[in-house]
Amino acid sequence: MTDLPIVVGRSQVEPARPAELSRVTVTQLMTPQDVNLAGNVFGGVILAAVDRIAYMSAARHAGRLCVTVSFDEVNFHSPILVGEVVTLRACVNTVGRTSVEVGVRVEAESVQRENRRHTNSSYVTMVAIDEKGRPVPVPRFEIRTQEEYRRYLEAEERRAARLALAQRHRARRSGE
Ligand SMILES: CC(C)(COP(=O)(O)OP(=O)(O)OC[C@H]1O[C@@H](n2cnc3c(N)ncnc32)[C@H](O)[C@@H]1OP(=O)(O)O)[C@@H](O)C(=O)NCCC(=O)NCCS
Numbered sequence: 474m475t476d477l478p479i480v481v482g483r484s485q486v487e488p489a490r491p492a493e494l495s496r497v498t499v500t501q502l503m504t505p506q507d508v509n510l511a512g513n514v515f516g517g518v519i520l521a522a523v524d525r526i527a528y529m530s531a532a533r534h535a536g537r538l539c540v541t542v543s544f545d546e547v548n549f550h551s552p553i554l555v556g557e558v559v560t561l562r563a564c565v566n567t568v569g570r571t572s573v574e575v576g577v578r579v580e581a582e583s584v585q586r587e588n589r590r591h592t593n594s595s596y597v598t599m600v601a602i603d604e605k606g607r608p609v610p611v612p613r614f615e616i617r618t619q620e621e622y623r624r625y626l627e628a629e630e631r632r633a634a635r636l637a638l639a640q641r642h643r644a645r646r647s648g649e
């Protein structure tokens with residue numbers, strides 16, 4: 474167990490904001506306009522909803538406009554049906570200097586709250602920008618619970634893996 478709270482981040486922007494502040498929940502009904510050719514909900518409808526909630530969560534933490542810079546890991550475990558209710562839950566997992574990683578968990582169930590299941594989770598990196606579209610520093614991030622700390626550690630591992638991969642690709646291209 475780690476002693477908490479701790480404050481993380483790579484900017485000097487104070488005060489730090491708690492993870493709790495960035496927590497957002499959205500519930501929506503899947504309707505016939507959301508259907509794909511297989512008769513289930515189109516994956517793009519869910520991704521758009523993930524992008525929207527990730528924006529709300531990131532912009533709450535940053536206190537300003539944010540844009541999507543990357544989506545990590547999008548796996549659909551189970552189809553979602555028209556007439557079902559989808560609940561998305563988002564919160565910031567970690568912050569860099571100008572970027573934040575938001576984790577989004579998606580669950581589906583019937584209107585009567587039956588057959589509830591986890592359909593997918595996604596990690597979205599958003600960057601805070603100024604009026605000219607340039608990246609600007611985001612506030613540091615306060616972690617208060619062991620669950621938030623676990624999410625932070627996993628987000629930092631994803632960030633390190635992402636950077637290492639980008640570096641390998643740059644090295645290969647410069648050697649070409
Ligand atoms: C977001 C944007 C302003 C960043 O500009 P940039 O020149 O790459 O800026 P930087 O290199 O300084 O990177 C800014 C931050 O983004 C992060 N970043 C950049 N590319 C990334 C990627 N592919 N994955 C994850 N993070 C990334 C950097 O690590 C940095 O984070 P940090 O400050 O916390 O360390 C620019 O890429 C952009 O405008 N992209 C389009 C965004 C958009 O329109 N999205 C909607 C698509 S329709």
